[in-house]
Amino acid sequence: MKYVDIRDLPPCAFSPQCLRLVDDLDMPPEASPPARMAYIEDLQDERKLRQIRSHLLSCPTCSAVLTEARHMRTQQRMMLYHFLLANERQVPSTSGAIFEAIQHEKASGEKNASQQASSHAQILTIFPRTIREEATPKTERTSLHARAPHRHNFFQNLLTLATVAAVILAAAGLLNRFSASNRPAQSPGSQPPEQHSALDSYGWNSVLVGLTVLTASGIVRGFTFYTYYTTGDQLTELMSSQQELVNMDMEGISQDGQSLLYDVTLPDQQKTYATFSPSTGPHNFYQLNAGTGGNAIWMDASHILVQNIEGKVLELEAATKTLQHSWSIKTGRLMFYHQPFLYFTGAQESVLYRVNLVEANATPQRITGFVPDTRFWLSKDGSTLFYSNKGPENIQGIYALDSDGSHLRLLHRGPGIPIGYAEDNALMLLAQAGHEVQVIQLGATSTEQPRVVFPNAAPGATSLCGPENVAAIIPLCDQSVALAPDGHDLLLHAYYPDGTNSLVYDNLITGTSRTILNLPDNAHVQLPGWSRMSINSVTPTAPASLSDEAILMCA
Numbered sequence: 001m002k003y004v005d006i007r008d009l010p011p012c013a014f015s016p017q018c019l020r021l022v023d024d025l026d027m028p029p030e031a032s033p034p035a036r037m038a039y040i041e042d043l044q045d046e047r048k049l050r051q052i053r054s055h056l057l058s059c060p061t062c063s064a065v066l067t068e069a070r071h072m073r074t075q076q077r078m079m080l081y082h083f084l085l086a087n088e089r090q091v092p093s094t095s096g097a098i099f100e101a102i103q104h105e106k107a108s109g110e111k112n113a114s115q116q117a118s119s120h121a122q123i124l125t126i127f128p129r130t131i132r133e134e135a136t137p138k139t140e141r142t143s144l145h146a147r148a149p150h151r152h153n154f155f156q157n158l159l160t161l162a163t164v165a166a167v168i169l170a171a172a173g174l175l176n177r178f179s180a181s182n183r184p185a186q187s188p189g190s191q192p193p194e195q196h197s198a199l200d201s202y203g204w205n206s207v208l209v210g211l212t213v214l215t216a217s218g219i220v221r222g223f224t225f226y227t228y229y230t231t232g233d234q235l236t237e238l239m240s241s242q243q244e245l246v247n248m249d250m251e252g253i254s255q256d257g258q259s260l261l262y263d264v265t266l267p268d269q270q271k272t273y274a275t276f277s278p279s280t281g282p283h284n285f286y287q288l289n290a291g292t293g294g295n296a297i298w299m300d301a302s303h304i305l306v307q308n309i310e311g312k313v314l315e316l317e318a319a320t321k322t323l324q325h326s327w328s329i330k331t332g333r334l335m336f337y338h339q340p341f342l343y344f345t346g347a348q349e350s351v352l353y354r355v356n357l358v359e360a361n362a363t364p365q366r367i368t369g370f371v372p373d374t375r376f377w378l379s380k381d382g383s384t385l386f387y388s389n390k391g392p393e394n395i396q397g398i399y400a401l402d403s404d405g406s407h408l409r410l411l412h413r414g415p416g417i418p419i420g421y422a423e424d425n426a427l428m429l430l431a432q433a434g435h436e437v438q439v440i441q442l443g444a445t446s447t448e449q450p451r452v453v454f455p456n457a458a459p460g461a462t463s464l465c466g467p468e469n470v471a472a473i474i475p476l477c478d479q480s481v482a483l484a485p486d487g488h489d490l491l492l493h494a495y496y497p498d499g500t501n502s503l504v505y506d507n508l509i510t511g512t513s514r515t516i517l518n519l520p521d522n523a524h525v526q527l528p529g530w531s532r533m534s535i536n537s538v539t540p541t542a543p544a545s546l547s548d549e550a551i552l553m554c555a
Contacts, residue, residue: 009340009358012061014052022069024049025056060340060358067339204257205230206533207482207491208238209503210250210526211519219267220245225260225276227533228516230489230505235516238533239276249295250528256301257532259318265290273306275318278533285321286314297334305342307334313342327362329355338382341403343367345376352376352385354403367405375478377418378403380425388417388429398429398442411442412450417476419490420483422453428487430457430464432474437461439490439508454490457506459513461494467501467521482527493525 212223224240246265259277271293273286294307306314315325331344340358352368377386398412416431426444439454465477480493490506503517
């Protein structure tokens with residue numbers, strides 16, 4: 001999600017009204033009145049809403065305020081979703097017990113009615129004269145007494161069924177509301193998207209894997225994208241290409257988890273930027289000369305920043321393929337974007353900078369000193385940066401600093417690399433302990449102690465970087481690790497002493513580890529991250545065979 005630092009923006013008198021009408025602003029303007037869940041109470045608010053819609057086009061402050069409000073709302077929904085999901089796993093379903101009780105009560109009622117009818121029949125047999133003398137009144141009273149329990153049980157069963165149905169419908173409506181709030185609005189005349197369950201559309205429970213092979217001459221012979229669905233232990237092919245290429249890079253997953261950003265370099269030295277999602281397939285949206293085209297990152301779920309090595313950063317809308325904006329900024333590599341700041345490295349890719357893209361004359365600000373061979377991480381709220389390297393006092397460990405470059409501190413002493421965040425936003429890292437690779441969760445606050453979440457994440461592995469000789473130090477590389485956003489699942493590309501390598505999946509909640517795919521030596525693997533892509537409409541396939549003459553493509 002985007003980060004908003006209101007202190008860097010001018011104040012605006014419309015901001016309180018924007019917050020009050022945020023739900024109405026998120027509704028399509030042409031929505032009919034009965035369908036609008038609004039806080040609008042009179043015609044004056046209707047006019048105010050139209051005024052704010054026009055005002056937002058030219059006010060960065062109000063846009064930032066609304067982005068922050070939506071971000072908070074999404075976090076609250078995520079917390080509620082995970083709370084419901086966790087309790088659903090812990091507490092067994094009561095639906096079966098409810099229906100069993102209903103059936104038992106119904107059977108008991110019928111049994112009681114049958115016993116009363118049988119008792120009355122015995123009375124008729126024992127006292128024939130008395131019954132004949134008062135035939136009509138006694139029969140009516142007996143019938144009424146026999147039906148009373150049945151009628152009472154019927155209404156009680158009906159009330160119980162109505163209560164159960166109301167609870168089920170309320171839960172389904174709540175989860176559908178969560179998933180619906182994250183679906184993009186459809187253009188008029190477009191087909192509605194395929195409907196999936198709330199769990200499939202909301203959970204980050206699949207990780208993307210890219211496999212690439214080269215010919216003996218160094219040309220990319222083909223690539224395949226897979227998704228590993230953790231719930232079903234299923235590796236599924238998303239797309240593949242047999243086109244000859246110079247290179248292919250998987251850049252990252254969109255913030256909504258529904259699209260992959262990647263780029264390919266063609267033999268004619270043209271670099272094509274594209275996205276992929278199961279609903280749309282591959283979608284090319286921009287092209288540059290390979291000599292000037294750099295990497296690309298997601299700006300939000302629909303906009304992408306592309307690096308032009310000659311000194312520009314371009315903002316493009318992927319769906320429409322339109323150039324939205326450009327900035328004259330010399331960059332070494334784009335790292336990440338958190339509104340309104342773009343973070344990037346310099347020409348040597350060892351110093352981190354940031355620039356406020358909202359400012360008219362954006363001036364880069366240096367954030368870190370010279371820190372070679374590291375990967376920078378930004379906290380979920382955009383306030384803190386992390387990296388692994390030797391600090392100014394030559395101490396090896398994990399360092400943190402505020403996002404403006406201030407308050408540098410050592411978080412964890414010793415070797416290790418950050419890999420992501422836990423559910424409570426605490427930093428997670430990989431570190432070697434003896435001959436094992438451990439997953440460690442740092443404290444969410446300065447008073448909490450680190451704890452080992454998983455003691456042996458890659459059993460028997462000697463490297464997470466590439467084929468290595470057996471050594472005391474296990475090389476750890478960021479590109480061989482993919483941690484789920486909630487910190488519950490981990491995928492590793494591990495190498496072993498006998499020269500083999502494989503993909504290893506760790507469930508950090510259950511403490512289990514398993515190999516999901518053994519890879520030949522000539523396989524180049526990319527792990528861009530976890531997604532929320534649904535595989536319901538994709539046919540599961542086995543991984544494509546890799547030719548023996550293919551060679552390893554280095555990361």
